[in-house]
Ligand code: SF4
């Protein structure tokens with residue numbers, strides 16, 4: 001049976017993806033490769049040592065799947081309907097509900113199974129789980145453009161989207177890449193509390209509160225502690241200020257909504273949290289990435305900023 005690009009997109013949207021576009025599996029362009037190498041040479045990956053590995057694969061997704069022809073790029077809007085009170089310990093919006101890796105992968109596996117059944121072609125689902133440049137490929141697939149805040153911005157819908165990719169041996173007609181840009185806006189550079197954005201679309205992970213509160217093991221740098229505000233896991237400042245997000249609609253996916261327990265969580269609750277409570281609350285959440293120790297470190301830094 002023949003499956004066209006239009007068929008795949010129709011199926012992806014029917015499965016609950018909010019956006020879907022297609023790119024041809026090919027080497028990453030020279031400009032994007034050079035930018036990534038410069039980012040590494042400047043040490044901006046900070047504690048994210050994994051970013052240094054598998055360069056050849058990162059440069060050409062075909063290395064991830066023999067015979068790969070196409071990338072089906074998908075996104076789901078995660079902006080929660082119900083937000084935490086402003087004085088609560090703040091979690092990044094994407095981490096309110098169920099772990100997006102699981103939510104997207106389950107759907108991508110279903111799409112892969114349907115493709116295989118219809119055509120015999122094989123596919124590989126990637127959601128942050130492979131050295132694949134998801135934002136780059138989403139732009140190539142026409143879903144949006146990469147803003148100065150390093151997020152994929154979907155025109156007319158904003159940047160609160162989690163992304164996934166299905167690399168497949170099925171040959172599909174590709175979409176035109178998105179050629180929009182931020183223009184002369186620099187709101188996110190102003191809004192970033194630590195100066196982690198330098199205007200070229202890259203983030204300095206050594207300064208970024210999202211990276212530091214989640215990925216860093218050990219004490220938080222002093223500059224980060226003083227910039228935390230109420231943030232205990234992640235940071236959305238460079239998205240909240242983005243004019244494109246004034247158009248963002250709340251998600252229609254209940255999986256991305258916070259539980260009542262998360263909504264009422266206090267700093268004292270986190271400081272006193274034991275492993276059993278952490279596992280119960282965050283077992284199916286992206287928050288487990290920070291581990292109990294990291295979350296408590298962040299909470300302690302919020303409660304006693306002078307003691308760190
Ligand atoms: S997530 Fe926060 S700290 Fe990181 S670049 Fe954006 S505004 Fe700056």
Ligand code: SF4
Pocket residue numbers: 147148149150182185186187188189238241242243244
């Ligand atoms: S705030 Fe402005 S500069 Fe930053 S990502 Fe949004 S549009 Fe681009």
